[in-house]
Structures are given as structure tokens and as C-alpha cells.
Amino acid sequence: MKVAASIKNFLLSLAGFAAILLIWQLGVSFTSVGNLLPSPWAVAVRFVTMCTNTVGRKYTLPMHLLVSLRRVLIGFGLSAASGIVIGIAMGRSDLIRAIVRPLFELVRPIPGVAWIPMAIVWFGIGETAKIFIIFIGGFVNIVVNTFSGSRQVDENILNAAYMLGANKVQAFFKIVIPSCVPYIFSGLQVGLSTSWMAVLAAEMVSATEGVGWIITAGQQNADMPQILAGIIAIAVTGLALASLMRLLERVLCRWRVRGS
Amino acid sequence: MSTYKKRQFRLRIVSLLSILVFLAVWYVCTAVLRLAPAYSLPDPITVFQSFVTKLSSRVPDGATLPQHIWESFKIAMAGYLMGVVIGVPLGIAMGWVSWVEKIVRPVFDFLKPIPPIALIPVMITLFGIGIESKACIIFFSTVIPSIVNSYSGIKQTSQIHLWVARTFGASNLQQLFTVAIPSALPMIFAGLRVAMGVSWMGLVAAELMGATRGIGYMISTARNLLRADIIIVGLLTLGFIGIVISLVFDLIEIKFVRGGK
Numbered sequence: 001m002k003v004a005a006s007i008k009n010f011l012l013s014l015a016g017f018a019a020i021l022l023i024w025q026l027g028v029s030f031t032s033v034g035n036l037l038p039s040p041w042a043v044a045v046r047f048v049t050m051c052t053n054t055v056g057r058k059y060t061l062p063m064h065l066l067v068s069l070r071r072v073l074i075g076f077g078l079s080a081a082s083g084i085v086i087g088i089a090m091g092r093s094d095l096i097r098a099i100v101r102p103l104f105e106l107v108r109p110i111p112g113v114a115w116i117p118m119a120i121v122w123f124g125i126g127e128t129a130k131i132f133i134i135f136i137g138g139f140v141n142i143v144v145n146t147f148s149g150s151r152q153v154d155e156n157i158l159n160a161a162y163m164l165g166a167n168k169v170q171a172f173f174k175i176v177i178p179s180c181v182p183y184i185f186s187g188l189q190v191g192l193s194t195s196w197m198a199v200l201a202a203e204m205v206s207a208t209e210g211v212g213w214i215i216t217a218g219q220q221n222a223d224m225p226q227i228l229a230g231i232i233a234i235a236v237t238g239l240a241l242a243s244l245m246r247l248l249e250r251v252l253c254r255w256r257v258r259g260s
Numbered sequence: 261m262s263t264y265k266k267r268q269f270r271l272r273i274v275s276l277l278s279i280l281v282f283l284a285v286w287y288v289c290t291a292v293l294r295l296a297p298a299y300s301l302p303d304p305i306t307v308f309q310s311f312v313t314k315l316s317s318r319v320p321d322g323a324t325l326p327q328h329i330w331e332s333f334k335i336a337m338a339g340y341l342m343g344v345v346i347g348v349p350l351g352i353a354m355g356w357v358s359w360v361e362k363i364v365r366p367v368f369d370f371l372k373p374i375p376p377i378a379l380i381p382v383m384i385t386l387f388g389i390g391i392e393s394k395a396c397i398i399f400f401s402t403v404i405p406s407i408v409n410s411y412s413g414i415k416q417t418s419q420i421h422l423w424v425a426r427t428f429g430a431s432n433l434q435q436l437f438t439v440a441i442p443s444a445l446p447m448i449f450a451g452l453r454v455a456m457g458v459s460w461m462g463l464v465a466a467e468l469m470g471a472t473r474g475i476g477y478m479i480s481t482a483r484n485l486l487r488a489d490i491i492i493v494g495l496l497t498l499g500f501i502g503i504v505i506s507l508v509f510d511l512i513e514i515k516f517v518r519g520g521k
């Protein structure tokens with residue numbers, strides 16, 4: 001019954017997807033939309049040629065994706081590591097909160113993308129600037145979520161642990177960290193998608209490779225199929241990253257899965 | 261004064277000191293020790309002076325700071341309102357009426373994973389670098405979170421409340437307007453907040469890539485001229501606007517969502 005329902009749902013969304021492609025194709029074939037947009041078939045063909053032939057000087061589309069993913073992984077890794085530590089420290093210690101919070105509140109409301117020009121002035125247009133932008137994009141979300149998670153640790157459980165003779169270190173690793181994990185994950189989830197957006201923006205402003213570059217290069221050559229094929233690659237990769245994160249969350253905090 | 265109050269007061273002082281120490285370190289590193297050249301990191305006093313001059317001066321990018329802010333604000337509002345006005349009702353309809361869900365869902369699932377920033381080149385190709393392309397990008401970045409949150413807000417309506425309403429003879433529309441929408445309101449509101457953040461980010465990105473006015477344009481011109489002081493003024497302005505927007509949202513939320521509490 002359940003399997004039948006999910007197969008039916010799958011077929012329905014497949015039909016919906018086919019309908020979009022059909023409307024797109026009909027619009028391109030029979031109306032003036034064709035002057036602005038290429039047909040879905042042309043985009044698909046382009047997508048395949050971009051996977052086998054080089055785009056730009058030396059990379060194929062999958063290689064460009066790997067270049068962007070590498071940047072995201074470095075930047076996001078740095079922001080996750082520092083963001084979780086700072087978030088928990090701010091949540092658990094009044095003194096650290098008093099010191100760090102005003103400075104953090106200064107940075108928090110600035111959109112990550114706006115740092116691009118500053119990063120270029122500071123670090124040039126190389127890898128460091130891009131990783132800095134990705135770092136900023138992820139960092140803010142991770143700190144905010146980790147902080148609010150570590151403020152919501154149940155004091156009763158903590159006191160019970162102390163009463164049963166746990167020392168500070170034990171209480172921290174056995175109670176504070178586990179009860180923060182769901183919040184940390186929602187921060188990581190948002191942070192990862194922001195990082196993916198930040199790498200695009202950074203590559204669109206200055207780069208010679210990467211998926212963001214593919215799109216801007218397409219714009220400069222007025223090559224719409226290349227832009228759209230690039231967007232599809234970006235969307236699919238973004239979706240894959242989000243699903244991967246979700247999977248990791250399911251495995252690591254099975255006792256409390258957000259939503260469904 | 262109780263010990264608790266005393267402690268809070270002391271922590272306030274620490275916070276204040278933290279900002280002062282930050283500014284002092286910044287000043288000493290730049291103006292006294294000259295660790296960084298002025299074109300990459302000017303001292304805080306220069307930044308403040310640039311801010312004051314920029315309030316009325318059109319140098320170097322052709323508009324004063326208030327004019328840039330107004331330009332960005334106008335575009336952000338146009339795209340944002342359009343996105344909310346279309347997105348929220350659509351999300352509610354998707355959550356309440358199953359045939360709307362069946363039709364819209366696939367289109368939506370197709371568009372949702374596309375980052376709005378990736379659409380900037382498409383929009384610039386289609387509409388040029390004027391207000392239309394930016395408003396479209398903001399519309400796109402606003403409409404997605406508006407739909408997502410209204411949809412899941414409606415979907416999370418407690419079945420029991422709906423049963424009660426039905427038992428007392430409420431019509432379908434009455435159930436929607438008196439039970440489902442009020443209970444989805446906090447969720448919808450959270451969506452509007454997220455949408456505001458994302459659209460502001462999309463706007464700045466769009467202005468960095470193609471514009472003739474706006475805060476993003478001011479920052480990217482300053483970068484070309486190596487005027488780091490104006491970049492920092494721009495960043496702080498963006499941060500300040502972000503704080504004001506979030507305060508406005510707090511006020512609206514307290515008044516309309518939590519019933520004045």
C-alpha cells in the first residue's frame with residue numbers, strides 16, 4: 001500500500017516534470033520565447049558535450065564542479081570547525097559571550113556576498129579570497145545555530161549529572177554536546193547551502209575556472225545553452241550536497257530527526 | 261544591587277570594553293604600526309570620516325550614500341513585495357488544495373534547488389542591468405522561501421483542530437481562514453524573514469555584477485579604485501540596514517503574530 005502510494009507519487013512528479021519540459025519545448029518552437037531561450041533539447045545536448053569536451057581552457061564540466069566543490073569543502077570545513085567552537089563557547093560561558101557577541105553582531109547582518117570586494121582587496125583574486133568568502137558565508141549561520149542550541153541545554157539534566165558525580169568535562173561531552181547536535185546540524189545545513197551560493201558569487205566576480213565561471217563565461221559569449229546547462233549542474237550539485245548533509249544528520253542524531 | 265544584577269552589569273562593561281579594545285587594536289595596527297597599507301585596511305577614524313563625507317559627496321561613484329541606499333531599498337522592496345504577494349497565497353493554496361499541490365509541486369521542485377545568484381547572468385541577458393533584472397532576481401529569491409514556509413505551515417495544522425472545526429460545522433473556507441492560516445502564521449512569518457535575508461544577499465550580488473547605482477555598486481566601484489574605506493563604509497551600512505530590518509520584523513511579529521505579547 002505504502003509502496004504503491006510512493007510509486008504513484010513518483011510517477012506523478014515525473015509526469016509534472018515531463019509537462020514542464022513539454023511546455024518549454026512548445027514555447028520555444030511556436031512562440032517568440034525561442035528568440036530568448038534555447039530549447040530543452042539543445043540544453044541537454046550542450047550538457048552532454050560539456051561533460052566530454054573542455055569548457056574554457058582546460059576543464060570539462062565535471063572538473064569545473066570538482067574545483068568549486070574543493071573550494072566549498074575547504075571554506076565550509078574551516079567555518080564549521082571554528083563556528084561550532086565559538087558558538088558553544090559563547091553559549092556556555094557568560095564571559096566569552098560578553099566579549100565575542102558585540103563583535104559577532106557587527107559581522108552577522110552583513111550578507112556574505114558583500115565581502116567579495118573586500119576579500120579581493122585583501123587577498124587578491126586567488127584561492128584565498130574565494131575561501132574567505134565561503135568561510136564568512138557558512139560561519140555566521142553555524143555560530144548562530146550552535147549558540148542557540150547550547151543555550152537550550154536542559155539545566156535539569158545537567159544538574160542531575162552533577163549530582164551523580166559527573167565532572168565538568170564529562171557533563172560537557174555527555175550532555176551539552178549531544179543536546180546541541182540537532183541545532184548544530186541545522187546550522188551546518190543552512191551554512192552549506194549558503195557556502196554553495198557564496199562560491200558561485202565569488203567565481204562569478206573573478207575566476208578562471210569553476211561552475212560560477214561557466215555561467216559568467218556563457219553570459220559574456222551570449223551563450224544561453226551554456227548558462228542553462230551550468231545552472232542545471234549547480235542545482236543538481238546543491239541538491240546532492242543538501243541530501244548528503246541530511247543523510248549524515250540521520251545517521252549521527254537518530255534520536256531526534258527534524259521534520260521528515 | 262543583587263549579585264545577579266552586579267554580574268550582568270559587569271558583563272555589560274566587558275562587552276563595551278571588547279568593542280573598544282577591538283577599535284584600539286585596529287587603530288594601533290593601521291595608523292600607528294602601519295601593518296597594512298591604507299588601500300587595503302584604513303584606520304577606523306578614516307573610515308568614519310569617509311562615512312561622513314559620503315553622506316553628502318558624490319565622489320567617486322556618482323551618488324551619495326543615501327541615494328545608493330534608497331536605490332537598493334527601492335529595488336529590494338519591489339522584488340520582495342512581489343515575491344511575498346505571489347508566494348504566500350500560492351504556498352497556502354498548495355498546502356490546502358490537493359490539485360493545486362499536484363500541479364505546482366513539480367514546477368516548484370524543479371526551481372527550488374537553483375540558487376538565485378546563478379540566475380543573475382540569465383536575467384542580465386534577458387532584461388539588461390536595469391531595475392527589472394534585479395527585481396526578478398529578488399522576486400525569485402523571495403518567492404521560494406515564502407512558498408516553502410506557507411506550504412509547510414498549512415501542512416502542519418493540527419488535524420484535531422480541523423476535526424473540531426468540522427464537527428461544529430465550519431465550511432472548508434472557514435476552516436482555512438479561522439484554523440489553518442492562524443496556526444500557520446508563525447511559520448509564514450519565519451519564511452518572510454528568511455526571504456528578506458536571501459533577497460538582500462541576491463540584491464547585493466546583482467549589484468556587484470551589473471549596476472549603475474546601489475550599495476553593491478558603490479562597494480565594487482570602491483574596489484576598482486582601491487578605496488577600502490568606502491568598502492568598509494558600505495559593509496557597515498549593509499549591516500546596519502540588516503539590523504533595522506530585523507527590528508522592524510520583531511515589531512511586526514510581536515504585534516500581529518504573538519498578539520501583542
